[in-house]
Amino acid sequence: MTSGEIRYAIAGKRKRARSDGEKEARRGAILNAARAMIGQTGFESLTMNAIAKEAGVSKGTLYLYARTKEELLLALFADAMEQVVQQIEAEATPETLARVLVDAPAQVPVFLPLLARLFTVIETNIAPEPLFEQKRRMREMGLRVAQVLAAQTGASLERTREASMVLMLSMQGAAQFDIAAARKPDDVPEDLAPMFAKETFRTSYAMAVRLVLDGLS
Amino acid sequence: MTSGEIRYAIAGKRKRARSDGEKEARRGAILNAARAMIGQTGFESLTMNAIAKEAGVSKGTLYLYARTKEELLLALFADAMEQVVQQIEAEATPETLARVLVDAPAQVPVFLPLLARLFTVIETNIAPEPLFEQKRRMREMGLRVAQVLAAQTGASLERTREASMVLMLSMQGAAQFDIAAARKPDDVPEDLAPMFAKETFRTSYAMAVRLVLDGLS
DNA sequence: TATTTATATGACCGCAAGTCAGTTATACGT
DNA sequence: ACGTATAACTGACTTGCGGTCATATAAATA
Numbered sequence: 001m002t003s004g005e006i007r008y009a010i011a012g013k014r015k016r017a018r019s020d021g022e023k024e025a026r027r028g029a030i031l032n033a034a035r036a037m038i039g040q041t042g043f044e045s046l047t048m049n050a051i052a053k054e055a056g057v058s059k060g061t062l063y064l065y066a067r068t069k070e071e072l073l074l075a076l077f078a079d080a081m082e083q084v085v086q087q088i089e090a091e092a093t094p095e096t097l098a099r100v101l102v103d104a105p106a107q108v109p110v111f112l113p114l115l116a117r118l119f120t121v122i123e124t125n126i127a128p129e130p131l132f133e134q135k136r137r138m139r140e141m142g143l144r145v146a147q148v149l150a151a152q153t154g155a156s157l158e159r160t161r162e163a164s165m166v167l168m169l170s171m172q173g174a175a176q177f178d179i180a181a182a183r184k185p186d187d188v189p190e191d192l193a194p195m196f197a198k199e200t201f202r203t204s205y206a207m208a209v210r211l212v213l214d215g216l217s
Numbered sequence: 218m219t220s221g222e223i224r225y226a227i228a229g230k231r232k233r234a235r236s237d238g239e240k241e242a243r244r245g246a247i248l249n250a251a252r253a254m255i256g257q258t259g260f261e262s263l264t265m266n267a268i269a270k271e272a273g274v275s276k277g278t279l280y281l282y283a284r285t286k287e288e289l290l291l292a293l294f295a296d297a298m299e300q301v302v303q304q305i306e307a308e309a310t311p312e313t314l315a316r317v318l319v320d321a322p323a324q325v326p327v328f329l330p331l332l333a334r335l336f337t338v339i340e341t342n343i344a345p346e347p348l349f350e351q352k353r354r355m356r357e358m359g360l361r362v363a364q365v366l367a368a369q370t371g372a373s374l375e376r377t378r379e380a381s382m383v384l385m386l387s388m389q390g391a392a393q394f395d396i397a398a399a400r401k402p403d404d405v406p407e408d409l410a411p412m413f414a415k416e417t418f419r420t421s422y423a424m425a426v427r428l429v430l431d432g433l434s
Numbered sequence: 435t436a437t438t439t440a441t442a443t444g445a446c447c448g449c450a451a452g453t454c455a456g457t458t459a460t461a462c463g464t
Numbered sequence: 465a466c467g468t469a470t471a472a473c474t475g476a477c478t479t480g481c482g483g484t485c486a487t488a489t490a491a492a493t494a
C-alpha cells in the first residue's frame with residue numbers, strides 16, 4: 001500500500017500502454033490494486049483516488065479502463081466468481097461436495113464482500129451492455145454449479161438447477177450476514193457477541209448447503 | 218411529492234415541536250416522507266435534501282431526529298420489520314403458513330429494499346448503541362418467527378430456531394434478487410427477460426420456504 | 435411583558451465520483 | 465534519423481452528496 005511507488009509493470013520502462021497486451025497488463029494492475037485495498041482496508045474506504053495512488057496511475061487513467069467505479073468492481077467480482085466456480089468444479093467429489101461448496105466462496109479473496117454488494121451497490125451504476133454481460137455470466141455459473149451437483153449427487157439436472165438457485169440465494173444471504181459480523185465495533189455487549197462472531201459465512205451458509213443437499217438425495 | 222407544501226401537521230398552527238408528543242409526530246412525518254419517496258422514486262435517488270423538502274422541513278431539522286441518514290433509514294426498517302412479524306403472527310395457520318411467510322415481507326412497504334441494504338449500506342453509518350439495539354430487535358424477531366413455526370408445525374423450538382435463521386438468510390438473498398430485477402433497463406434482451414421478471418422475490422423466496430418447511434415436517 | 439430555552443434554519447464545509455482540455459510518450463511515414 | 469500523427473495519460477476542476485453550526489425565533493416560563 002506504499003504510495004507513489006509504481007505498482008504496475010509494462011515490459012521495459014515504457015510509460016504508456018499501446019498494445020492490447022500492455023493495456024490488459026495495466027488493467028490487471030489496476031484490478032490488483034483495488035483487490036489489495038479491499039483486502040486490507042475494506043470496501044467502505046475504497047476510493048478512486050486511493051486506487052489510482054496504489055496503482056501508480058492518475059485518476060483519469062482509471063476511467064480509461066472502466067467507465068465507472070462500479071464497472072471496475074464488477075470486473076473484480078467477475079474474476080472472483082469465475083475462480084469460485086472453477087474451484088468447485090475442480091475439487092468436488094461426492095464426499096467433499098458440501099465442504100467444497102462452502103470453502104470455495106469463503107476462500108477466494110474479495111468474493112464475499114463484492115457478492116454482498118453486487119445488486120444493491122455495484123449494479124447501480126453499470127451501463128446496460130456490461131450489465132447484460134454480467135447477467136449471462138451469472139446464469140452460466142449457476143448452470144455449471146448445477147452440473148457439478150448433478151454429477152456428484154446423481155440427481156437430475158432439472159432438480160439441481162433449482163438447488164443451485166437456492167444455493168445462490170443462500171450464499172447471497174450468508175454474505176450479508178458475514179459483512180454485518182465483520183463490522184465489529186470495539187465494545188460488543190456480551191449478549192450480542194454471537195452476532196459478531198467470526199466464521200459467520202461458513203456456519204450460516206453450511207446450514208443452507210446441508211439443507212439443499214439433503215433435499216437432493 | 219409536491220415540494221414546499223407542509224406535509225407534517227402538529228396540532229394547531231404550531232411551527233415547532235416542543236412536547237414529546239409533538240416531537241414524535243414530527244419524527245413520524247419525516248419517516249413518512251422518506252417512506253413515500255422510496256416507494257415512488259426508489260432508494261438510489263433518496264437524498265436528505267429531498268426528504269427535507271418532501272417533509273416540509275429544513276435539512277438541519279432532519280439531523281435533530283436522526284444522527285445520520287442511515288439512522289433514519291434504520292428507523293424505517295425497524296418499523297417495517299415489526300409489521301412483517303406482526304402480520305406473520307396474526308395470520309399464520311398450519312394451512313396458510315407457507316403463503317403468509319412469503320406474503321408478509323413482500324407486502325409491507327419498503328421492507329425489501331431496506332432489508333437488501335441493511336448490512337452493506339445502512340449499518341455502515343450507525344453509532345454503536347443504536348446498532349446494538351437493532352441487533353437485539355433482529356434477534357427477537359427471529360425468535361418470534363421461530364415460535365410461530367413451532368406453534369404451527371409442531372416442531373421443537375430448537376429446530377424452528379434454526380429454520381428461522383435459514384429463512385432470514387434466504388429472505389436476505391431473495392431481497393437482493395428482487396432489487397436486481399427491479400432495476401430493469403429499457404431494452405432487455407429476450408434471453409435475459411427471466412432475470413428481470415416481476416415477482417422475483419416471491420418466486421425465489423417461496424422455494425426456500427418450501428424447502429425449510431419440508432425439513433420441519 | 436420580558437426573559438429563557440431549545441427548535442428550526444440554510445449557508446457552508448469536506449469529500450468523492452466523474453470530466454476534459456492540455457501534455458507528451460510512442461508509432462509510423464518519409 | 466527526424467518530423468508528424470495518434471492516443472494514453474494527467475490532474476485541476478465541476479457537481480452533488482452528507483453533515484455542521486452560528487444564527488434566528490417560536491414557545492414556554494417567570
